[in-house]
Amino acid sequence: MKKILFILLIVLISLSFFLFNDKGNEYLKPYLESYLETKLQRDMSVKIEHLNIDFRHLELDAVLNNLTKVKVAGDISLLSQSFDLDYKLTSNGFKNKQISFTNKIDINGTVIGTLNNMKIYGEGETLKSHINYALNIKDELINNIKVKINKADIASLLQLAAQPAYAEGKVDVDIDIPTFKEADTKGTGKITLYKTLLNEKTFKEALNIDLPKNTVLTANLNSKVSAEIFEVKGNIKSNLAWLKLNNTTYNVKDKKFIANYKLLAPRLSQLAFLTKQTLRGQLQVAGTLHLKDKHFFLKGSTKDLGGDTNFDYNGEKLNLSMEQVDIAKLLYMLHEQPYATGKLLAKVQIQDLNKLRGSYTLKTIKAKTIANTFKKDLNIDFGKDIAFSLDTKGVIASNLLHIENTLFSDIFQYRSANMVYNLNTQKLESFYTLEIPKLSELDTLAGKSLQGEVSINGEIQYDKNLTITGSTKSLGGSINFKLLKTVLSAKIDKVPVKNLMTVLSYPIIFEAPLVGDFYYDLVTRQGTLNSTLTQAQLLENSLTKLVKQIRGVDLTKERYNQTHFNAILNKNLINIDFKAKSKQALFAIPSGQINKSNNTINANYQIEVNNKDMGGKIQGNIAQPNISIDSSNYLQKKVNDVINSNISSDALKDLGLDKLEPEAIKNLLGDLFK
Structure with missing residues (x-):
């Protein structure tokens, strides 16, 4: 105008x-x-x-x-x-x-x-507001500028600036500038933004930003203006964040803008539309912003994560450093549970943000897991807090992130030297090694006593779903497994049963190489084992001793070529089905159950030797169970014959009872047909 x-x-x-x-x-x-x-x-x-x-x-x-x-x-x-x-x-x-x-x-x-010297005055209505202004133009220089606008319409201002209707509200503008000629003479300006409602529909259409509903903005800015320098300070507040500007200047001559700022986001959960991730807690950042021509430099720091977090960004390069950051606070901000405590050191250097080219390093200090959180949230019981150290570094180039990881703890050692993550396809591939020197450290996690050590080599892949494969020969033979989503499957090839029982701290009752398939759902804790054994040999135990005394047959001398061992797992219960058959003997557990929580067994067994049978129960602690004889057609017939003939010595010898003491014979016959 x-x-x-x-x-x-x-x-x-x-x-x-x-x-x-x-x-x-x-x-x-x-x-x-x-x-x-x-x-x-x-x-x-x-x-x-x-x-x-x-x-x-x-x-x-x-x-x-x-x-x-x-x-x-x-x-x-x-x-x-x-x-x-x-x-x-x-x-x-x-x-x-x-x-x-x-x-x-x-x-x-x-x-x-x-x-050459004119004064202009005016007042009236515009921007749905009252405006009052005055200025002086002398020798083509404008001075003595006074402008006052009361409650101007924000939407109208945006329309006048050829901008979409981002907001609805009112603003006061009060400007008093004596002159632009003298550098030392400063004018003043004040902008008061009343409760202004941001239009989430316009933000979505114009900027593709999913702004929360009912986002309100207010501001109070004061400025000092001279011929060369504009100075601004004040506050911009919303229900999402607060921005405080201090010592903010714009140099008209060299067109350089410098701002000292403090940004407070009291509820990070409300910024998911920007972060694209659910966060929580608050974050306060202080720093500076430099603008000149088309170049800018943003710098900031925060102590809200413990320690010091610093960053700088110039539109192309990004540097981030974290010194002594609290792991628990970082997990909390990322909306994770407090799985660990300790400190974190990290450095990120992105040389070209557009081409995603850079590097990073990350290291933990005095870190340990929090056992209660793992048990409560993940149903994983380590039994104690586990100290660990994580050291990882990576290089970003051509949209590929190359990563090296080492994770050492009191339980295991994990290494991955060639992990590759594709930032475009979001696919991940990695080879790894996992060493567990003392399986006994996993007793609480497994819910039972373990022994020995194991070393695993495998591969990790992610393509919409996480897949982990691995193999080990630590137990003899080989075990190849695959974890897809929550289902663990494994193929067991010629692994000695003796080694498996040793690892599981179960009594070793037979020896044989085992071949089988194992499936287990980590969420439902249910699974199956189907296996066969060749050249199986029973080892001496209470049951084989009893059979040897009764029948005079040593089951440990037999070789059982037709053998299977199957199991159905359901949380702490294992239902077993075992059958071992040789040329002259059959030993079977057609139904049995092992309770891992109290380490007990309750099973029925059957034995046939040269078509002469006996059966009973195996009950109690799995390490030293009680064995009883419940029935035997063969023994029943022989006992009847003995009774009919007053139990002759030949009959006792035929039954294999001739070497037992009289009291033992009495107890055996008394309990036989209960």
Whole structure:
């Protein structure tokens, strides 16, 4: 508007030297319209509806872009080149290629002075608000600027700036600038932003930002203005974050902007639309922002994670350092449970953020797991806190992240020297080694006593689902396993049963290489084992001793080539099915159950030797169970015969009881048919 008035004054006063009559005025109209259009915006049209100029008076009515009416009238002096004019701007809006402004404009004002020294005053209605302004133009320099706008409409301001309707609210603007000529003389400015509601629909359409509903913004900014420097300080607050600006300056001469800021996000959970991840807690960052031309440098630091976290970013390079950051606080911010405590050291250097090229290092200090959290949330019971150290580093190039990891703990040692993660496809591949020197450290986790050691080599893959494969020969033979989602499957090939029983701390009752398939769901804790054994040999135990005494047959001397061992796992219960058959003997446990929680067994057994049978129960502690005989067709027939013949010595010998003491025979026969 000031530009329009200034050009109008210059042109109109110069025209006063022409002939001042009606015909002359009409003759001047098209030339004046053309001249004004060249001085104004290229897409702005000027239509002069009325023009009257003489030596002492000026009247002008014009229409800009067929929408805005300009009326100027007042006294002029061609001799002194002075004027005292009243002007009026009225419009219901205006439109050009860049702006479509639909707000009402109704402003009245005066222009007093000369072409070299004029004062402009005005007040009225625009931006759905009242505006009052004054300024002085002397020797082409603007000074003594005073502008006051009360509760201007934010949406209208955005429309005037050719911006989408990002917000609805009101703003006060109060500007008082004495001069731009003297560098030491400073003016003042104040902006007060009242409760302003951000439009989440517009943010989504224009910026693709999923802004939370009912996001409110307020601001209170104060500035000092001189010929070369703009200084700003104040607060911008919302229900999402607070921004405090201090010692913020803009140098007009070198066009350099420097801001000292403090940013507080009291509830990180509300910033998921930016972070694309659920966070919690608060974060306060303090730093500086430098802007010059198209270059900027952002720097910040925070202590909210414990220790020091610092970063800097220039639009291309990003550097991040974490010194003595608290692991538990970081896990809390990432919305994870407190699985571990300790400190973290990390450095991230991105040389080219657009091409994703850089490196990182990360290391833990005095870290340990929190056993209660693992047990409560993951149903994993380590029995105690486990000290561990994690050391990882990586290089990012061509959208590939190459990672080296080492994770050492009191339980295991994990190494992965060639992990590759594709940032485009989000696929991961890695070879690894896992060494567990003392399986006994996993007793609480396994729910039973373990022995020995194991070393595993395998591969980790991620492509929508996590797949872990591995193999080991630590137990003799080989075990190859695969973990897909929550299901663990394994193929066991010629692994000595003796070694498996030793690891599980179960009594060793037979020897044989085992071949089988194992399936187990880690979530439901249910699974199956189906296996066969070749050249199985029973080892001496209470049951084989009893059979040897009764039948005179040593089951440990037999070789059982038709053997299977199957199991169904359901949490702490294992239902077993075992059958071993040789040429002359059969030993079977058709149904049995092992309870891991109390380490007990309850099973039925069957034995046949040369078509002569016996059966019973195995009950109690699995290390030293009680064995009883429940039934035997063969023994029942023999006992009846013995009774009928008064138990002759030949019968006792035939039953294999001739070597037992009389009291033992009595107990055996007394319990046989209960």
